[in-house]
Structure formats: structure tokens, C-alpha cells
Amino acid sequence: MGNKIFDLEKNFSSFGAYHSNPINIAIHMLFSWPIFFTAILLLDYTPPLFNLPTSTFLFLEAMSTGTLAALLCWVCWIGSNFLATRLRFSLAWKIVLVAQVVGWTGLSIGHGVFEGRAPALLDNLAQGLIMGPYFVLFEALQKFFGYEPYPGFHASAQTMIEAEINEWREKKQK
Structure with a gap:
């Protein structure tokens, strides 16, 4: 079967088992990337642990969704760097704090309530x-555009998600 770390179906199903409620999914779609973006913004103000050549960019992925995710990460990196060079730290950390608090609160409500x-x-x-x-x-590509990395992926992942949710519910009842 191969290495489970690189098993997209298994990893997506595991993540999906924690995100099956449509409102929780929408909350995650709304807040996950801003949390990521503002974390990078804050990192723009921290000194590097070691110096890499400026042309080094390590987001490589063979799949089309991985390429799109890498592009979004790159856009977040460029955007946060742009903001960091224009904002003073005294304003930037406040933006980061608000975005992180609102984002994490939203995600917590999504999990706890929904x-x-x-x-x-x-x-x-x-x-x-x-x-x-x-x-x-x-999830957004799948929901809005019907994207599947290969035929049958969604049906197989959904079966695995339901199995994980049922296993969690059984453990919870014990």
C-alpha cells in the first residue's frame, strides 16, 4: 500500500473525519488561509535561523492541487513580505493578533458547536x-469544481471518512 504519510486518500479522509459539518467546513474555508497568511506576516519580522539564497523556494509538489497550494503559499509569502515592508511592526503585530484570535476562535466554534x-x-x-x-x-476544489485527483477518489475518501467518524463515535460512547 505504500507510505501512509504520502497517502493522499488516507490523509484527506482523516482530516475529513474532523470536518464533516458543512458550517465547520465553511468556517475553515474562511479562516484557515488568513491564519496561515498572518503567521507568515509575523515571521517576516523574525530573523532567519540560517540564510538561504533568495531564489530558493521549497514548495514543490507533483499534483495539480499541490502546485496550486504552493502557488497560494507563495502568494501569501509575497503578500506578507509586501505588508511587512510597508507596515511598522507596531501595527503588523496587531493585525496578526486580531486575525489569529478571530481565526482560531472561529475554528474552535466550528469544532465545538457544529x-x-x-x-x-x-x-x-x-x-x-x-x-x-x-x-x-x-475540499473547496472538490466541492465547487468537482475536482478529483483520480476517478473514485471522492467516493473512496467519503467511505473512509464515515468509517473514521463511526469509530470515533463508538469510542466516545464507551
């Missing part, structure tokens, strides 16, 4: 923080 389940990042921090924006993009 999903009835703790967020995925409590079980898998990397998936919740790093892959969250990607899976939100993937």
Missing part, C-alpha cells in the same frame, strides 16, 4: 497546522 469534536491538531499537530490549509483548498 462538529462536536476536538480539532484534528489535538491528535496530529502536523496535520492540523501544516496540512490544514492544503486540505481546505482541496
Whole structure:
């Protein structure tokens, strides 16, 4: 079956099991990328741990959704750098703080009120923080444009999502 880290169907299904409520999904679509963007904005004010050549850009992905996600990450990086060079830190950190507080509050409400389940990042921090924006993009492409990386992906992922939700509900009842 291959490495589960690179198993798109398994990872998307796992993420989807935490995001099955339509309102929670909409909240994530609204807040995930602004959280990502403002985190990068704040990082623009921190010194690098080590210097990389300015032409180095490490977002590489073979899939079309990965390429689009990399493009969005690049746009966030360029946009945050543009803002960072024009804003003073005293204003930038306030924008970041408001966006982060509103975004994380929205995501928490989505999980607590609408999903009835703790967020995925409590079980898998990397998936919740790093892959969250990607899976939100993937979900939007699927929902609004019918995108599937290969035929049958959505049906297979939906079956796996339902199985994970049922397993979680059974554990919760015990």
C-alpha cells in the first residue's frame, strides 16, 4: 500500500473525519488561509535561523492541487513580505493578533458547536497546522469544481471518512 504519510486518500479522509459539518467546513474555508497568511506576516519580522539564497523556494509538489497550494503559499509569502515592508511592526503585530484570535476562535466554534469534536491538531499537530490549509483548498476544489485527483477518489475518501467518524463515535460512547 505504500507510505501512509504520502497517502493522499488516507490523509484527506482523516482530516475529513474532523470536518464533516458543512458550517465547520465553511468556517475553515474562511479562516484557515488568513491564519496561515498572518503567521507568515509575523515571521517576516523574525530573523532567519540560517540564510538561504533568495531564489530558493521549497514548495514543490507533483499534483495539480499541490502546485496550486504552493502557488497560494507563495502568494501569501509575497503578500506578507509586501505588508511587512510597508507596515511598522507596531501595527503588523496587531493585525496578526486580531486575525489569529478571530481565526482560531472561529475554528474552535466550528469544532465545538457544529462538529462536536476536538480539532484534528489535538491528535496530529502536523496535520492540523501544516496540512490544514492544503486540505481546505482541496475540499473547496472538490466541492465547487468537482475536482478529483483520480476517478473514485471522492467516493473512496467519503467511505473512509464515515468509517473514521463511526469509530470515533463508538469510542466516545464507551
